[in-house]
Amino acid sequence: MNQQKPGEMLVTRRGLSDTAIKRLFVLPTIILLICINIFPLIWSLVLSFADYSAVRPHVEGVNPNWIGGGNYKDVLMDLHIWEYFTITAKYAMMAVAGEFLVGFGIALILNRDFKAKGVITTLILIPMMMSMAIVGLFWKLLYNPGWGIINYMLGLKEFQWLANPRVALIAVAITDIWMWAPFTMLLALAGLSAIPQYLYEAAEIDRASWWFKFRRITLPLVTPLILIALIFRTMEAFKMFDIAFVMTGGGPGTSTELIAINLYRLAFAQWNTGRASAFAYIILIMIIAISNIYIKYLNKAKEM
Amino acid sequence: MATVERAKKRVSHWIVIAIILVLTIVYLIPTYWVISSSFKPFKAVTAIPPRVLFKPEITSYIKLFTKRSIVRSDAEREERSAQANWYEKKVLKLGQTIMGISPFPNRLFNSIFVAVLSTVAAVSLGTLTAYGFSRFKFKGENDWLFFILSTRMLPPVVVTIPLFLMYRFLGLNDTRFGLILLYTCFNLSFATWVMKGFIDEIPREYEEAALVDGYTRFEAFRKIVLPQAATGIAATAVFCFIFAWNEYVFALIMTTRNAQTAPPFIPSQLGVGLVDWGVMAAGASIFLIPVVVFTFLLRKHLLRGVTFGAIRK
Numbered sequence: 202m203n204q205q206k207p208g209e210m211l212v213t214r215r216g217l218s219d220t221a222i223k224r225l226f227v228l229p230t231i232i233l234l235i236c237i238n239i240f241p242l243i244w245s246l247v248l249s250f251a252d253y254s255a256v257r258p259h260v261e262g263v264n265p266n267w268i269g270g271g272n273y274k275d276v277l278m279d280l281h282i283w284e285y286f287t288i289t290a291k292y293a294m295m296a297v298a299g300e301f302l303v304g305f306g307i308a309l310i311l312n313r314d315f316k317a318k319g320v321i322t323t324l325i326l327i328p329m330m331m332s333m334a335i336v337g338l339f340w341k342l343l344y345n346p347g348w349g350i351i352n353y354m355l356g357l358k359e360f361q362w363l364a365n366p367r368v369a370l371i372a373v374a375i376t377d378i379w380m381w382a383p384f385t386m387l388l389a390l391a392g393l394s395a396i397p398q399y400l401y402e403a404a405e406i407d408r409a410s411w412w413f414k415f416r417r418i419t420l421p422l423v424t425p426l427i428l429i430a431l432i433f434r435t436m437e438a439f440k441m442f443d444i445a446f447v448m449t450g451g452g453p454g455t456s457t458e459l460i461a462i463n464l465y466r467l468a469f470a471q472w473n474t475g476r477a478s479a480f481a482y483i484i485l486i487m488i489i490a491i492s493n494i495y496i497k498y499l500n501k502a503k504e505m
Numbered sequence: 506m507a508t509v510e511r512a513k514k515r516v517s518h519w520i521v522i523a524i525i526l527v528l529t530i531v532y533l534i535p536t537y538w539v540i541s542s543s544f545k546p547f548k549a550v551t552a553i554p555p556r557v558l559f560k561p562e563i564t565s566y567i568k569l570f571t572k573r574s575i576v577r578s579d580a581e582r583e584e585r586s587a588q589a590n591w592y593e594k595k596v597l598k599l600g601q602t603i604m605g606i607s608p609f610p611n612r613l614f615n616s617i618f619v620a621v622l623s624t625v626a627a628v629s630l631g632t633l634t635a636y637g638f639s640r641f642k643f644k645g646e647n648d649w650l651f652f653i654l655s656t657r658m659l660p661p662v663v664v665t666i667p668l669f670l671m672y673r674f675l676g677l678n679d680t681r682f683g684l685i686l687l688y689t690c691f692n693l694s695f696a697t698w699v700m701k702g703f704i705d706e707i708p709r710e711y712e713e714a715a716l717v718d719g720y721t722r723f724e725a726f727r728k729i730v731l732p733q734a735a736t737g738i739a740a741t742a743v744f745c746f747i748f749a750w751n752e753y754v755f756a757l758i759m760t761t762r763n764a765q766t767a768p769p770f771i772p773s774q775l776g777v778g779l780v781d782w783g784v785m786a787a788g789a790s791i792f793l794i795p796v797v798v799f800t801f802l803l804r805k806h807l808l809r810g811v812t813f814g815a816i817r818k
Contacts, residue, residue: 216721219641226637230630230653230693237690238656241667248667255670307528315522321529323804327536329811330800332751334768335789339539342782348551350538379535384811391808391816429812440660443753447772461662468666469758481663492658496651499815 249273249478256472265475272479282463282480289459292374293438299378300434304385305427312393322390329383337447340376363449366456373445373457381434388430392423425502432495436488460484543786547599550783564599565783567592569609573601609788612770619681619766620749623688628742631696632734636726638697639704650698654813657694661754669758681764687755692745695813699744702814703737704730740806743799750795767792
């Protein structure tokens with residue numbers, strides 16, 4: 202506390218001291234987050250070393266039965282779990298690539314002055330603010346093979362989207378793209394509108410081609426913001442549960458069994474709490490790694 | 506030459522506008538379709554080819570809010586229709602009679618109750634914390650802020666495994682209070698980060714002048730900082746409300762009946778008896794109302810919201 206921010210140099214005589222105020226303002230939040238987020242995580246770290254089921258009676262030595270790293274070994278050796286990781290990675294790639302293409306594309310088109318720009322931008326942003334469970338529900342209605350509007354508009358007769366193991370994952374990813382492309386669009390638009398116009402004017406004088414301007418001016422200047430959007434979406438895609446769970450519940454077969462869905466099943470359907478905790482920790486480490494990269498970029502953007 | 510160039514530019518401008526309009530319409534079709542389905546007569550929802558023109562009715566909404574049973578005979582129908590009011594008549598036409606209220610209003614109430622209270626808690630605590638971090642020096646300030654944000658990045662399913670055990674131990678499973686506590690924490694990191702962005706923008710000089718004038722630090726916060734942060738607080742609150750309103754995983758796992766909110770309830774109706782898509786669409790449409798309204802209210806702050814206050818523009 203040797204370095205002080207300017208406001209702190211004033212010593213107030215009346216009322217609480219600055220140090221007291223500082224503690225009073227910040228501590229409740231920290232304590233609450235530790236109680237509700239960190240403490241349970243420590244609890245599950247302990248449980249991840251036990252063969253334990255939350256629905257069976259507690260008998261020390263049997264339930265929980267301390268088996269050391271056995272759960273971690275089981276999870277990492279389980280070929281099914283690797284399959285689910287592969288499915289999740291495929292899903293993340295499809296969803297994030299789609300969100301990039303659609304979102305950036307729409308942003309490029311919208312980045313000009315026209316009447317009702319605000320209204321149209323906001324209308325396109327609405328899906329992003331919806332509940333993922335509700336979005337999943339209504340895309341189920343749109344994908345209905347018999348009378349769904351999607352089959353009708355594309356002229357596909359009775360095409361199975363969600364019951365077909367080959368396309369179910371793509372169908373879920375499309376829903377994700379519809380919902381979250383506006384997110385990429387929003388960040389891309391912010392980047393695009395911050396590009397100083399004189400750069401384009403200078404390029405115009407040099408009779409630069411459209412492609413040249415795009416590659417040398419537009420792209421480098423929006424990249425930081427788009428990168429933030431993509432890292433954030435990647436992280437979210439790895440955590441995806443809601444949309445897929447409502448639309449397919451992991452099926453048909455295991456074709457949309459994302460890691461979060463499998464974890465849910467392991468923990469709350471099979472009640473294999475110990476093993477689920479170990480699996481959860483493996484996922485957690487992955488997510489923390491991605492979120493570290495994300496926050497680093499976010500801090501960089503702040504300094505821009 | 507110049508006029509040709511200008512005309513060319515105008516034409517290309519209009520072409521782009523046309524593309525934008527088409528794109529917007531395509532983007533809105535899914536939402537429009539669900540909302541329009543909720544106003545369609547029962548058979549029109551699943552009609553092929555899809556019905557674009559139809560006489561809107563609110564029968565699906567009446568069904569959403571009521572429990573019904575089937576009327577067995579024509580005689581019974583006659584008898585009931587004599588004393589039926591307008592909404593009872595609508596379901597009588599379908600050969601049904603209203604038995605009572607469905608669980609939906611209760612789930613909707615839970616959603617509103619939990620979202621409002623958790624928002625108030627998260628925004629109050631978050632504003633205080635943000636002020637603390639904005640104006641005072643901390644040891645390892647960035648580490649603490651990172652810690653706060655990282656709690657938001659945790660996958661809900663991962664966190665719920667131990668939380669479920671903890672809540673069971675404390676008797677908080679399936680209680681509104683338990684859910685409020687959870688959503689408060691879920692939104693607290695967000696509120697802290699976004700509010701810190703807003704408070705950082707308020708010049709310190711005002712407070713310093715107030716302190717010189719003999720205000721205590723707390724008075725300066727209350728009388729100088731809070732009024733200036735009002736817009737920021739409102740925007741943050743709306744975001745928190747929407748997050749809590751939309752949340753699905755925690756509600757799915759931690760609540761079953763008493764405290765269940767609408768997001769897990771609406772899809773769960775898919776499995777119950779004959780699927781009535783009109784009713785489902787009605788539930789989804791009601792659920793979307795605050796989302797659409799708030800998105801328009803928030804449009805100037807959306808960017809800041811989705812980047813946790815990092816990008817302000």
